[in-house]
Amino acid sequence: MTILAIETSCDETAVSIVRGTGGLRAPRFTILAHQVSSQIKIHEAWGGVVPNLAKREHEKNLVPVLLAALADAKLLKNSKKPITIPARRRAALKFFGREVELGHQFEAEIFRLAPPRIDAIAVTEGPGLEPALWVGINFAQALAALWKLPLIPVNHMEGHFVSGLGPSHQPGKITFPALGLLVSGGHTELILATNWGRYRLLGRTRDDAVGEAFDKVARLLGYPYPGGPAIGKAAAEAPNDFEAVLPRPMIHSDDFDFSYSGLKTAVLYLVQKFEKVHMLGENTKRAIAKEFQQAAIDVLIAKTTKAITTFAPKTLIAGGGVIANPELRRQLTTMAGTFPGLTLLIPDSLLTTDNASMIGMAAYLRAANKKSLPKKNPKLKARGNLALA
Ligand code: KG4
Ligand code: ZN
Numbered sequence: 001m002t003i004l005a006i007e008t009s010c011d012e013t014a015v016s017i018v019r020g021t022g023g024l025r026a027p028r029f030t031i032l033a034h035q036v037s038s039q040i041k042i043h044e045a046w047g048g049v050v051p052n053l054a055k056r057e058h059e060k061n062l063v064p065v066l067l068a069a070l071a072d073a074k075l076l077k078n079s080k081k082p083i084t085i086p087a088r089r090r091a092a093l094k095f096f097g098r099e100v101e102l103g104h105q106f107e108a109e110i111f112r113l114a115p116p117r118i119d120a121i122a123v124t125e126g127p128g129l130e131p132a133l134w135v136g137i138n139f140a141q142a143l144a145a146l147w148k149l150p151l152i153p154v155n156h157m158e159g160h161f162v163s164g165l166g167p168s169h170q171p172g173k174i175t176f177p178a179l180g181l182l183v184s185g186g187h188t189e190l191i192l193a194t195n196w197g198r199y200r201l202l203g204r205t206r207d208d209a210v211g212e213a214f215d216k217v218a219r220l221l222g223y224p225y226p227g228g229p230a231i232g233k234a235a236a237e238a239p240n241d242f243e244a245v246l247p248r249p250m251i252h253s254d255d256f257d258f259s260y261s262g263l264k265t266a267v268l269y270l271v272q273k274f275e276k277v278h279m280l281g282e283n284t285k286r287a288i289a290k291e292f293q294q295a296a297i298d299v300l301i302a303k304t305t306k307a308i309t310t311f312a313p314k315t316l317i318a319g320g321g322v323i324a325n326p327e328l329r330r331q332l333t334t335m336a337g338t339f340p341g342l343t344l345l346i347p348d349s350l351l352t353t354d355n356a357s358m359i360g361m362a363a364y365l366r367a368a369n370k371k372s373l374p375k376k377n378p379k380l381k382a383r384g385n386l387a388l389a
Contacts, residue, residue: 001019001020001021001119001120001364001367002017002018002019002032002117002118002119003017003018003019003020003118003119003120003121003122003152003360003363003364004016004017004069004116004118004120004121004122004143004360005017005018005121005122005123005154005356005357005359005360005363006062006066006121006122006123006124006136006139006140006356006359007123007124007136007156007159007354007355007356007358007359008054008058008062008124008128008132008133008135008136008139009124009126009127009128009129009132009133009136009156009354010049010054010128010129010132010185010186010354011038011039011040011042011043011049011054011057011132011354012036012037012038012039012353012354012355013036013037013039013057013058013061013062013065014035014036014037014065014354014355014356014359015033015035015062015065015066015068015069015356016031016032016033016034016035016069016355016356016357016359016360017031017032017033017069017070017072017073017075017118017360018030018031018032018357018360018361018364019032020360020361020364020365020368022171023368024173024196024365024368024369025173026171026173027165027171027172027173027361027364027365027368028170028171029165029166029167029170029357029360029361029364030167031166031167031357032072032073032075033068033069033070033071033072033073034069034072034350034355034356034357035065035068035069035072035356036354036355036356037061037064037065039053039054039057040225040226042057043225044224044225047215047219047225048215048225049129049185051129051130051131051132052131054129054131054132055129055131055132055134055135058132058135058136059099059101059102059135060101062102062105062135062136062139063102063105063106063109063110066110066139067109070113070116073116075116075117075118076113076116077113077114077116078112078113078114079112079113079114079115080114088145088146088148089107089111089146091145091146092106092110092142092143092145092146093106093107093142095138095139095141095142095145096138096142098134098138099134099135099138099139102135102138102139106139106142110143110146111146115146115147115148116147118147118149119149119150119373120149120150120151120152120363120367120373121140121143121144121147121149121150121151121152122140122151122152122153122154122359122360122362122363123136123137123139123140123141123151123152123153123154123359123380124136124137124153124154124155124156124159124359125137125153125154125155125380125381125382125383125386126155126156126382126383126384126385126386127155127156127157127186127383127384127385127386127387128156128186128382128384129384130382130384131382133382133383133384134381134382137380137381137382140380141377141380144377145377150373150374150375150377151374151377151378151380152363152366152367152373152374153378153380154359154362154363154366155362155386155388156354156359156386157182157187157189157191157388158362158366158388159319159358159359159361159362160180160182160184160187160319160320160358161180161182161191161193161317161319161362161388162174162317162319162358162361162362162365163319163347163351163352163357163358163361164317164318164319164345164346164347164351165345165361165365166347166348166350166351166357166358166361167348168348169345172345174193174315174317174345175314175315175343176193176194176195176314176315177192177193177194177311177312177313177314177315178192178193178313178314178315178316178317179191179192179193179202179304179307179308179311179313179315179316179317180192180193180199180317180318180319181300181304181316181317181318181319181323181332182318182319182320183209183210183211183300183318183319183320183321183322183323183328184209184211184320184321184322184354185209185211185212185215185226185321186209186211186212187204187205187209187320188204188205188209188210188211188258188260188300189201189202189203189204189205189388190202190203190204190256190303190304190307191388191389192307192311192313196365196366196369197366197369199388199389200389201387201388201389202256202307202311203255203256203257203258203303203307204257204258205257205258205259205260206257206258206259207259207260207261207262208259208260208261208264209260210258210260210296210300210322211226211228211320211321211322212260213260213261213263213264213292213296214226214227214228214231214293214296214322215227215228216264217231217264217267217289217292218230218231220264220267220268220271221234221267221271221280221285221288221289222285223289226321228321228322228324228325229324231289231292231293232293232324232325232326232327234285234286234289234290235286235289235290235292235293235294235327236326236327237286238283238286238287238289238290239283239286239287240283240287241287241290241291242284242287242288242290242291244270244291245291246263246266246267246270246291246292246295247262247263247266247295248263248295248298248299248302249262249263249299250299251298251299251302251303256303256306256307257303258299258300258303260296263292263295263296267288267292270288271288293325293327294327297325297327297328297331300328300332301331301332301335304316304332304335305335308339308342313342314341314342314343315342315343315344315345316336316342316343316344316345317344317345317346318332318344318345318346318347319347319352319358320352321352321353321354322352323346323347323352324349324352324353329346332344332346333346
């Protein structure tokens with residue numbers, strides 16, 4: 001099954017074309033196209049993602065990103081007989097009532113294409129920024145109407161959850177119960193899946209997400225947005241450990257919740273204290289970055305370990321942008337190795353931060369679980385707070 005997937009929940013405009021085979025027992029994925037257009041440059045100046053700016057950028061980028069993905073998958077062909085049926089054209093264009101500019105681009109660039117040989121279209125319906133989600137949803141609905149294809153809505157977090165089944169785990173499979181550690185700019189969650197589509201939320205952050213803490217601490221230290229990669233690099237370059245120890249919030253609490261805003265504030269006080277006495281030198285900044293990173297990781301590992309001993313999962317799945325952090329990957333791998341019989345699925349770095357391949361993979365597994373594609377397309381809407389559990 002070949003799926004064209006669209007992801008616009010935050011600040012990446014992403015389109016992938018993914019081929020899935022093997023069903024739930026031995027899923028195998030080929031990524032035929034993986035296009036991600038990042039808006040980092042635009043949001044950088046604001047220190048975070050601005051929803052309406054994100055929406056405008058998705059509107060501008062979706063058509064070129066789709067054309068690039070179709071070209072990568074060798075599915076970009078002009079039609080000898082463009083679709084001229086007025087009803088089909090109208091059915092597609094009715095989705096662009098609020099995205100007029102995107103509607104014009106769609107008319108100019110998509111109507112002339114030969115319908116590509118794909119089986120379904122998948123799109124993120126939530127959670128995320130609603131103005132941003134709507135652009136992808138409307139675009140996906142228009143494509144499905146024009147090309148008469150089934151449309152599969154996907155939960156973004158389920159995308160992160162299955163991203164560990166990507167090409168380097170072939171054929172990988174999720175044996176239940178499966179524990180998911182999902183860590184991104186918007187989420188810090190431990191999820192227990194007892195079967196496909198059956199999720200239980202064990203715990204989550206009570207304030208900031210761990211990725212958000214990386215971004216805020218990077219800002220305090222004068223590193224660029226998004227902060228995760230910058231902190232990781234600075235920490236790796238730190239010549240020595242920091243003399244002070246930062247707190248590990250909630251590490252011993254009797255639950256599976258997290259809290260990252262106090263850790264960020266502790267870094268803030270530390271930076272202020274330093275600046276009173278002398279300038280914050282490069283090596284001090286690196287040492288602070290290293291200690292912050294280790295504090296953040298310690299809590300993630302402690303709570304994940306506790307969930308493993310409590311629920312004895314057969315699979316541990318890590319997902320989300322923060323999993324790109326090399327130290328976290330290394331320490332998580334070491335920890336998982338101490339539990340015989342536990343399989344760790346950790347996504348290729350290409351699949352950790354937001355992308356559409358994970359959305360296509362989740363859509364394939366969902367269709368495989370239901371043993372069918374939707375007969376009639378649902379009328380979708382953006383669901384900003386959509387939960388997995
Ligand atoms: O999954 P993602 O791309 O988007 C959301 O759904 O939020 O995650 C983005 C987050 C950002 O906070 C970013 O700083 C963090 O993931 N991140 C990292 C790294 N790369 C991205 N955090 C730590 N280390 C990294 N290498
Ligand atoms: Zn994400």
